[in-house]
Amino acid sequence: MTDKWKALREHHAQVAGRRILTLFDEDPGRAAGFSVRADGLLFDFSKTNIDAGGRAALIALAEASGLAEKRAAMFSGKKINETEGRAVLHVALRAGEAHRILVDGRDVIPGIAETLRRCGAFAEAVRSGAFTGQGERITDVVNIGIGGSDLGPAMAVLALAPYHDGPRVHFVSNVDGAQVHDVLRGLNPETTLVIVASKTFTTIETMTNADTVRRWMAGRVADPAAQFAAVSTAADKTAAYGIAPERVFGFGDWVGGRYSVWGPIGLALMIAIGPERFGEFLSGARAMDEHFLAAPFAANMPVALALTGIWHNQICGYPTRAVLPYEQRLSRLPAYLQQLEMESNGKSVALDGSDLTVQSGPVVWGEPGTNGQHAFYQLIHQGSRVVPCEFIVARHGHEPDLAHQHLLLVANCLAQSEALMRGRSLEEARALMAAKGPEGEELERQARHRVFPGNRPSTTLAMEKLTPFTLGQVLALYEHRVFVEGVILGINSWDQWGVELGKELALALQPILEGRESAGGKDGSTAALVAFLRG
Numbered sequence: 001m002t003d004k005w006k007a008l009r010e011h012h013a014q015v016a017g018r019r020i021l022t023l024f025d026e027d028p029g030r031a032a033g034f035s036v037r038a039d040g041l042l043f044d045f046s047k048t049n050i051d052a053g054g055r056a057a058l059i060a061l062a063e064a065s066g067l068a069e070k071r072a073a074m075f076s077g078k079k080i081n082e083t084e085g086r087a088v089l090h091v092a093l094r095a096g097e098a099h100r101i102l103v104d105g106r107d108v109i110p111g112i113a114e115t116l117r118r119c120g121a122f123a124e125a126v127r128s129g130a131f132t133g134q135g136e137r138i139t140d141v142v143n144i145g146i147g148g149s150d151l152g153p154a155m156a157v158l159a160l161a162p163y164h165d166g167p168r169v170h171f172v173s174n175v176d177g178a179q180v181h182d183v184l185r186g187l188n189p190e191t192t193l194v195i196v197a198s199k200t201f202t203t204i205e206t207m208t209n210a211d212t213v214r215r216w217m218a219g220r221v222a223d224p225a226a227q228f229a230a231v232s233t234a235a236d237k238t239a240a241y242g243i244a245p246e247r248v249f250g251f252g253d254w255v256g257g258r259y260s261v262w263g264p265i266g267l268a269l270m271i272a273i274g275p276e277r278f279g280e281f282l283s284g285a286r287a288m289d290e291h292f293l294a295a296p297f298a299a300n301m302p303v304a305l306a307l308t309g310i311w312h313n314q315i316c317g318y319p320t321r322a323v324l325p326y327e328q329r330l331s332r333l334p335a336y337l338q339q340l341e342m343e344s345n346g347k348s349v350a351l352d353g354s355d356l357t358v359q360s361g362p363v364v365w366g367e368p369g370t371n372g373q374h375a376f377y378q379l380i381h382q383g384s385r386v387v388p389c390e391f392i393v394a395r396h397g398h399e400p401d402l403a404h405q406h407l408l409l410v411a412n413c414l415a416q417s418e419a420l421m422r423g424r425s426l427e428e429a430r431a432l433m434a435a436k437g438p439e440g441e442e443l444e445r446q447a448r449h450r451v452f453p454g455n456r457p458s459t460t461l462a463m464e465k466l467t468p469f470t471l472g473q474v475l476a477l478y479e480h481r482v483f484v485e486g487v488i489l490g491i492n493s494w495d496q497w498g499v500e501l502g503k504e505l506a507l508a509l510q511p512i513l514e515g516r517e518s519a520g521g522k523d524g525s526t527a528a529l530v531a532f533l534r535g
């Protein structure tokens with residue numbers, strides 16, 4: 001453990017248990033001092049136990065980790081994904097044509113621009129009815145993909161529903177046939193466009209679902225392949241699958257699946273909202289990239305979000321964090337962030353192969369408010385574990401005639417972070433109960449159940465309105481947060497070897513479940529479950 005980590009731990013030991021509220025008494029300017037603004041976004045981390053000394057120690061840790069150099073290395077196309085020998089260039093997908101980024105001596109920007117133009121033209125053709133497959137105008141699009149080839153576009157299509165003016169868009173990800181069955185029910189094969197989205201074009205769930213949908217289509221249309229498009233890095237495999245090259249949209253292996261919504265994996269979103277709105281989505285991300293590159297660490301939003309995360313997880317030892325969007329249309333954001341954060345930073349081996357000496361990245365979970373308030377907030381307020389909460393809220397909704405509901409939503413969001421910090425003391429609970437009647441021991445007993453310990457940290461990310469631009473900003477903010485935390489932990493955020501073992505074992509279990517091979521050699525539990533579940 002380096003001196004910087006030790007310094008932070010020592011600082012934490014001195015301030016642990018201090019009431020966050022007292023920090024506001026000591027520093028009336030705290031709300032402004034412990035928040036960061038960027039292009040209309042406000043990130044407030046003042047309701048945490050981070051003080052000026054803590055922030056300085058966190059920034060010193062970030063500086064010592066080589067963050068500035070590593071950030072430059074990522075943006076310039078260096079192969080920072082060391083276990084796979086790849087560059088990490090999702091930022092290139094939104095950089096714009098004025099840039100030049102070399103990978104293996106070749107500028108990747110012209111290829112990206114060309115693919116974006118092709119995607120835009122195809123999306124427009126589908127939206128306008130110029131693309132008809134084999135006869136009629138497309139009414140429905142089915143995106144088949146999983147993980148990064150599903151969560152990004154599925155989350156964003158939902159988030160940007162007010163801008164949705166293209167055909168209906170559906171998503172099939174799970175190998176559970178129930179999902180594809182339910183999605184296809186009610187769709188007309190003659191007016192359905194299928195996008196097979198898979199970076200590798202080998203993912204078993206996606207290829208199985210693609211086969212199922214192709215069979216469904218073949219029952220009704222003469223040439224199903226004419227209504228299939230593909231998004232992949234593997235042009236040979238899409239061709240072998242029979243998808244015509246003019247409907248194949250490629251990207252480089254330097255875009256990780258969970259970072260790929262900005263390129264052709266976003267095709268379903270582009271068809272839903274149109275290329276122009278998709279361009280605004282990219283502009284929002286680009287604005288956050290520029291902020292991340294230019295702002296000093298103390299005023300840098302992704303750095304502030306990351307350092308708050310490091311403080312809560314690795315220093316305070318809180319093992320999870322909740323993402324709580326007060327925005328129903330962001331209901332898939334927690335799932336998206338689960339992949340982004342946990343697949344990137346859920347690793348306990350450092351880049352040099354040694355064991356990490358601190359905790360790996362946290363468990364990320366969440367649900368939109370106010371729904372969560374009526375479900376799991378009980379534990380957040382009164383459970384014995386502290387859960388740092390990340391609230392997300394917009395000043396305006398998209399429904400002017402329902403502005404009173406939006407106001408109630410905002411009030412609830414602010415009330416929760418206030419309640420978490422403030423809590424309710426035993427004395428306050430006693431006074432509350434005394435007014436209701438009970439006395440003596442009964443009053444005491446009842447009061448104890450109504451105590452809120454408070455002093456529970458939260459952050460709030462506030463925006464004007466959830467638009468394509470602000471969604472782009474928010475997603476890029478979280479991407480860079482993951483990057484900064486990964487650099488500080490000294491891990492490779494870009495691979496995902498931890499998903500491989502289960503895939504291999506699933507393949508081996510198929511013949512056993514079919515009864516073609518014996519379960520001998522399996523552990524007793526697995527063998528018994530096979531016996532119960534087989535055919």
Ligand SMILES: O=P(O)(O)OC[C@H]1O[C@H](O)[C@H](O)[C@@H](O)[C@@H]1O
Nearest residue numbers: 147148149198199200203257499
């Ligand atoms: O896009 P694909 O190659 O089909 O991959 C889909 C997903 O599956 C993998 O198992 C990875 O864990 C994910 O990072 C990836 O997004």
